[in-house]
Amino acid sequence: xxxxxxxRWLVKSYPEDEVSVDNFELVYDEVPExxxxxxxxxxxxxxMSPPLRMAIGTGGITGNRVKLGxxxxxxxxxxxxxxxxxxxxxxxxxxxAMGWQEYAVTDGERPFPLEKISPKAGQPxxxxxxxMGASGATAYVGLYDxxxxxxxxxxxxxxxxxxxxxxxxxxGKISGCRVIGIAGNxxxxxxxxxxxxLSEVINYKTENVAERLREVCPNGIxxxxxxxxxxxxxxxxxxxxxxxxxxxxxxxxxYEGDANWYGPSNYFNLVYKEATMQGFYIFSYAHRFxxxxxxxxxxxxxxxxxxxxxxxxxxxxxxxxxxRVLSGENxxxxxxxxx
Amino acid sequence: xxxxxxxRWLVKSYPEDEVSVDNFELVYDEVPExxxxxxxxxxxxxxMSPPLRMAIGTGGITGNRVKLGxxxxxxxxxxxxxxxxxxxxxxxxxxxAMGWQEYAVTDGERPFPLEKISPKAGQPxxxxxxxMGASGATAYVGLYDxxxxxxxxxxxxxxxxxxxxxxxxxxGKISGCRVIGIAGNxxxxxxxxxxxxLSEVINYKTENVAERLREVCPNGIxxxxxxxxxxxxxxxxxxxxxxxxxxxxxxxxxYEGDANWYGPSNYFNLVYKEATMQGFYIFSYAHRFxxxxxxxxxxxxxxxxxxxxxxxxxxxxxxxxxxRVLSGENxxxxxxxxx
Numbered sequence: 001x002x003x004x005x006x007x008r009w010l011v012k013s014y015p016e017d018e019v020s021v022d023n024f025e026l027v028y029d030e031v032p033e034x035x036x037x038x039x040x041x042x043x044x045x046x047x048m049s050p051p052l053r054m055a056i057g058t059g060g061i062t063g064n065r066v067k068l069g070x071x072x073x074x075x076x077x078x079x080x081x082x083x084x085x086x087x088x089x090x091x092x093x094x095x096x097a098m099g100w101q102e103y104a105v106t107d108g109e110r111p112f113p114l115e116k117i118s119p120k121a122g123q124p125x126x127x128x129x130x131x132m133g134a135s136g137a138t139a140y141v142g143l144y145d146x147x148x149x150x151x152x153x154x155x156x157x158x159x160x161x162x163x164x165x166x167x168x169x170x171x172g173k174i175s176g177c178r179v180i181g182i183a184g185n186x187x188x189x190x191x192x193x194x195x196x197x198l199s200e201v202i203n204y205k206t207e208n209v210a211e212r213l214r215e216v217c218p219n220g221i222x223x224x225x226x227x228x229x230x231x232x233x234x235x236x237x238x239x240x241x242x243x244x245x246x247x248x249x250x251x252x253x254x255y256e257g258d259a260n261w262y263g264p265s266n267y268f269n270l271v272y273k274e275a276t277m278q279g280f281y282i283f284s285y286a287h288r289f290x291x292x293x294x295x296x297x298x299x300x301x302x303x304x305x306x307x308x309x310x311x312x313x314x315x316x317x318x319x320x321x322x323x324r325v326l327s328g329e330n331x332x333x334x335x336x337x338x339x
Numbered sequence: 340x341x342x343x344x345x346x347r348w349l350v351k352s353y354p355e356d357e358v359s360v361d362n363f364e365l366v367y368d369e370v371p372e373x374x375x376x377x378x379x380x381x382x383x384x385x386x387m388s389p390p391l392r393m394a395i396g397t398g399g400i401t402g403n404r405v406k407l408g409x410x411x412x413x414x415x416x417x418x419x420x421x422x423x424x425x426x427x428x429x430x431x432x433x434x435x436a437m438g439w440q441e442y443a444v445t446d447g448e449r450p451f452p453l454e455k456i457s458p459k460a461g462q463p464x465x466x467x468x469x470x471m472g473a474s475g476a477t478a479y480v481g482l483y484d485x486x487x488x489x490x491x492x493x494x495x496x497x498x499x500x501x502x503x504x505x506x507x508x509x510x511g512k513i514s515g516c517r518v519i520g521i522a523g524n525x526x527x528x529x530x531x532x533x534x535x536x537l538s539e540v541i542n543y544k545t546e547n548v549a550e551r552l553r554e555v556c557p558n559g560i561x562x563x564x565x566x567x568x569x570x571x572x573x574x575x576x577x578x579x580x581x582x583x584x585x586x587x588x589x590x591x592x593x594y595e596g597d598a599n600w601y602g603p604s605n606y607f608n609l610v611y612k613e614a615t616m617q618g619f620y621i622f623s624y625a626h627r628f629x630x631x632x633x634x635x636x637x638x639x640x641x642x643x644x645x646x647x648x649x650x651x652x653x654x655x656x657x658x659x660x661x662x663r664v665l666s667g668e669n670x671x672x673x674x675x676x677x678x
Binding site: 260 | 587599606609611614617
């Protein structure tokens with residue numbers, strides 16, 4: 001391993017709005033040696049999702065952003081290449097927040113907890129990074145535990161072709177609802193309509209969302225699954241039906257830029273329509289993951305649920321992967337495969 | 340009755356922001372004669388509440404504002420002075436949306452439904468316009484059906500000395516919660532602290548609400564009962580505890596001015612704190628009124644609940660009554676007694 005280096009991305013500067021590759025710097029260090037009680041893992045894949053933008057912005061839920069000169073945060077999967085820890089053996093497949101690097105050392109808890117993983121429900125192990133992981137659970141819990149769909153409900157989903165959104169769309173249809181998707185390019189819109197069979201799809205970059213909503217759901221939206229925040233959330237609030245449930249899942253449109261978030265001025269429609277807007281944090285629903293993944297797995301096995309992975313290769317493409325999800329160029333869950 | 344006239348207020352112009360008496364015009368017409376199947380009532384009291392502002396603004400839930408030259412909307416109580424309707428007798432006490440006038444004719448349904456009333460739970464009949472009416476039910480349902488308080492919850496109430504707010508404060512205390520009130524003048528703040536015994540009171544006109552909230556509830560707000568909207572809602576959202584419930588009841592700060600409402604940019608804290616923001620419309624909870632009024636009546640009878648009426652007299656003071664509640668000068672429910 002002596003001539004192998006550990007490629008790592010450091011944060012060089014904070015972006016003012018849009019992230020650029022120049023905000024990061026790729027350095028090559030020695031591959032670290034695990035000490036007594038430690039494990040060396042080699043990163044196989046990292047997953048890119050829009051909230052990661054906050055690691056170099058507002059800091060997100062913790063308010064902690066990555067310090068300048070420190071390694072960029074990130075989560076993914078790896079394989080144990082050396083173990084001096086009784087609980088791990090060479091070859092174990094593992095998941096954790098190893099950051100943007102090719103090799104990482106941990107004692108299993110610090111600097112990051114390590115979890116052994118295996119493929120679920122006949123899916124490739126990378127599915128643990130989306131449909132068999134947090135995204136799948138988020139779609140399932142957000143829809144069934146928070147929104148609670150009834151047959152005939154009109155469900156609006158933003159970022160409908162995204163990792164979570166596409167699952168919500170499909171679950172909504174399977175549950176007897178009429179699903180309207182919002183996405184940002186023609187390829188996604190066509191896929192949502194032709195492959196997922198959504199009733200209506202709105203391209204928010206080329207169409208007037210408020211007008212289209214009045215047209216396609218004149219009686220209002222029963223469930224809005226919000227992945228984007230901003231103007232689209234506000235517009236959706238303006239078109240809710242009586243008793244609507246707004247599930248706050250993400251706010252992709254707001255992660256870039258400063259802490260000055262767009263506040264939805266139509267919020268008072270929650271009173272007029274006796275509606276509810278609720279946020280949730282998927283890791284509070286760990287007790288629901290097993291059911292979620294089992295049922296999603298069954299649907300996939302029966303050909304009733306599909307998902308896409310959008311894979312870039314090589315450590316040098318980590319910033320490109322983040323930029324893709326922030327600009328919406330990705331088609332499905334954005335992964336970067338490192339080895 | 341020949342030399343008695345019917346004083347009525349017409350809407351002369353729409354206010355750009357703050358309402359002035361010049362937006363209205365007082366005219367004196369003949370007292371109308373009830374036709375076959377109709378009832379003539381004499382207005383005794385009208386109740387003023389901030390949402391009435393929307394009748395000459397955005398139009399509120401229906402979007403219908405009072406036309407220029409038409410009579411101003413309003414609800415209150417009256418007494419039947421002439422009846423040609425089998426269901427009503429001279430002397431009956433009645434309630435309805437008779438508008439800003441001293442005498443009104445209706446067939447019991449049109450132009451407005453008329454309801455016979457009697458005093459409830461030993462209270463004066465005007466209490467039907469607040470604690471034994473919609474305000475009482477709103478406080479009770481908003482707190483127990485929507486927010487669902489638990490012992491030890493920190494409850495923040497805005498417009499805490501108002502018709503609804505003061506009841507929520509007292510119910511919250513009785514239910515074992517720690518109640519923090521926000522009000523806009525010293526008289527109200529002193530009453531909330533000294534008479535209602537609230538833990539903390541914030542004068543939003545002289546104090547920094549965000550700072551004071553961090554000081555008095557560093558672990559966050561479990562229930563925010565919002566009567567005002569605007570900046571205070573946004574600030575409260577910034578200080579919610581995990582699992583918080585925000586009850587949207589009113590938006591007094593937003594009724595004046597155009598449809599450009601203040602959108603709360605801290606709404607995403609609903610995700611970070613797994614919180615819920617819910618609106619409700621009290622007339623959907625008609626089935627809960629009986630319980631609400633019985634229990635509120637018991638609390639009043641036992642000396643555990645108090646309320647204030649702020650009474651102006653004379654038809655000429657109707658605009659002044661509305662202006663008082665919009666500027667927050669009223670102390671308790673604002674009534675205008677006409678006869």
